[in-house]
Amino acid sequence: MNQLADHVTGPVLAPHDERYDAERTGWQIARRHRPDLVVGAVRPADVQAAVTYASARGLPVAVQGTGHAAAAVAGTSGVLITTARMSAVRVDADAGTARVAAGTRWDQVVRAAAPAGLAPLSGSAPHVGAVSYTLGGGLGLLSRTFGYAADHVRGLDVVTADGRLRHVGPDREPDLFWALRGGRDNFGVVTAMEIDLMPVTTVYGGALVFPVETAADVFGTYLRWAATVPDAMNSSIALIALPNSPAIPAPLRGRRSVHVRIACTVGDPAAGERLVAPLRALGPSIDTLGALAYQDAGSIHDEPAEPAAVESDTALLGDLDDHAVRAILDRISLDAAVPHVVELRQLGGRLAHQPAVANAVGNRDARYLLNLVSRLAGTDTGPARSAHTGLLDALAPWSTGGRFLNFMNGADAASQVRSAYSAADHRRLTGIKAVHDPQNVFRLNHNIPPTQN
Ligand SMILES: Cc1cc2nc3c(=O)[nH]c(=O)nc-3n(C[C@H](O)[C@H](O)[C@H](O)COP(=O)(O)OP(=O)(O)OC[C@H]3O[C@@H](n4cnc5c(N)ncnc54)[C@H](O)[C@@H]3O)c2cc1C
Structure with a gap:
């Protein structure tokens, strides 16, 4: 644990720590993560350190943004990375885009985009985390007009199971980029996303x-x-x-x-x-x-x-x-x-x-x-x-x-994870998983198992 704490800016907490409960608790309180360690990430390097630490020890890694899905994904061991401290939005009004850090809620993006006459494809609840929502598809208030939030992602920064921070997009690691937008948390921890904003006030x-x-x-x-x-x-x-x-x-x-x-x-x-x-x-x-x-x-x-x-x-x-x-x-x-x-x-x-x-x-x-x-x-x-x-x-x-x-x-x-995809897409996802996470480090989620196709 100390080895990890030396490389992380934010808190590294074990179950006996009095801040542990608050750190692992999100919106959904019916079930909560009960990890061996919680890492409160402040920057991408903290995420890299946590993933590297867990991968080297065969521990599973879970991620929590705002914790709305915790009942489905909460684990009882491993390392939980919380992203609430990585909360930032930068709007490029000329390009009509926003760069959104991992722990940002939709209400923060909506407020940042509005002065430029723009809006994100946010969902019904402004308190939901923007990144996880988008990686899971993102069915928004304006989706019939514009499509899923995942359809309007320009690029992602992601820490994969090998601890590398990668910048992926349509022309950089396109398979990984395809899989992350809909396959959510199976391929790494997204530290930031660049998304299109819509001309809606x-x-x-x-x-x-x-x-x-x-x-x-x-x-x-x-x-x-x-x-x-x-x-x-x-x-x-x-x-x-x-x-x-x-x-x-x-x-x-x-x-x-x-x-x-x-x-x-x-x-x-x-x-x-x-x-x-x-x-x-x-x-x-x-x-x-x-x-x-x-x-x-x-x-x-x-x-x-x-x-x-x-x-x-x-x-x-x-x-x-x-x-x-x-x-x-x-x-x-x-x-x-x-x-x-x-x-x-x-x-x-x-x-x-x-x-x-x-x-x-x-x-x-x-x-x-x-x-x-x-x-x-x-x-x-x-x-x-x-x-x-x-x-x-x-x-x-x-x-x-x-x-x-x-x-x-x-x-x-x-x-029920298979039912989210066509059979062909699920097969493709399992193959991409085998390339980027062969040990299934990211398994405390809606899991797509690694399979050599
Ligand atoms: C009240 C409510 C309203 C909702 N409204 C909508 C809606 O309108 N439209 C819609 O599409 N969905 C909606 N959802 C579902 C919501 O989008 C998902 O549950 C989403 O995963 C929640 O984001 P979170 O930050 O709370 O996720 P968490 O519960 O923190 O995490 C959920 C999953 O996402 C993964 N994850 C979190 N952060 C990252 C990251 N940075 N990188 C990789 N994986 C990550 C985690 O591993 C976990 O498996 C709603 C849910 C609730 C409870």
Whole structure:
């Protein structure tokens, strides 16, 4: 341990250290990493030292940005590298790009880009780490308009299992560059990324909230409407169990409600108004739609930033009809708090296209992403698991069989990694893994095993 601490600027902590718990804890607190050592990296050289130390001793290496996926990837040994201290954004307004360090959250990138009239392809929650989100695909608020965040990466700095810091891009180590964008953490620790920013300052966005009694009508209308909208319309629909809090309007308090979330890039708010008219005609109890600065776009989903213990599951679905809506609503108990969220995000648009520089993000033909989230009151995951399994089974007829890596944060994620890729891409990933990480040092993750093809 001392040998490592001598080469690292940040803290190197063992389980007996009083700072150990805080260092290993991220957003998800249902399961946390329990490594032999935590290295709080301050600079790429710290990451190199930690990886070299672990590789030489046959120890696995885990990485934690903001810890939103910890339930799926938390390990019980090895070296955990935390990147929170490597937090920096540099915007090049002329080039329309940003250089983003490993531990940076999306809200930091959004704030840095806004003065230049630009926006990143960030997700629904501004507190999620930008780098891990992007490497896992990155399904953002504006993804139907522009594609996955991984489709707009220009270059990556990555420390591979041999401890080398490499700069990869379309013309430098293109295989590794392809694999990292979608294969996430299997090939090294990314210390910084260079990404495209989009010319977006304002969206037509917000949420419409409906009482649960109208759920069948709202879901049915939403699905028919979504089939007609242009790529500029980004939306999702969710059934959410709202808390019994005075902050929530009385008719919705302590009950489930239906939320339609909108982020539309049509430019003219009047055009946005026309597009959402069929949804508004259903008479929402809450309507926050209007011109919205992208800096405030976190309010569209309004996901809590405080650490939480949650169980989640996901599936990718094809086109949905009234039978699919019935399958969901028949499984939802109005009294139970689980699942807390049942969400369908509309895919398609630019998400269905291969980017200019191909990457490993798979399943581009899916039409909807299903996201199930249940808050855990204690350690008993039973009610959440059975509610999720029931919903996944009921929706099996509409499942494509694929999954999107970033939302595979549940207990079964480790056994489901293949479903994030086509068979050919998974084979290619295992071959690239065999070249860059033959000992599978990076295995505390959604693992792609090294295989000589
Ligand atoms: C509330 C919430 C909202 C979300 N919204 C969206 C969304 O809108 N769109 C979307 O696509 N996803 C979304 N996600 C999923 C999220 O993008 C992934 O869970 C992502 O991995 C979280 O990033 P993190 O920094 O918290 O990762 P961590 O939990 O810290 O790490 C997750 C994985 O990424 C790897 N990793 C972390 N940093 C690096 C690095 N520097 N180099 C290599 N690998 C690394 C780790 O090894 C680990 O396996 C959401 C998740 C939550 C909980």
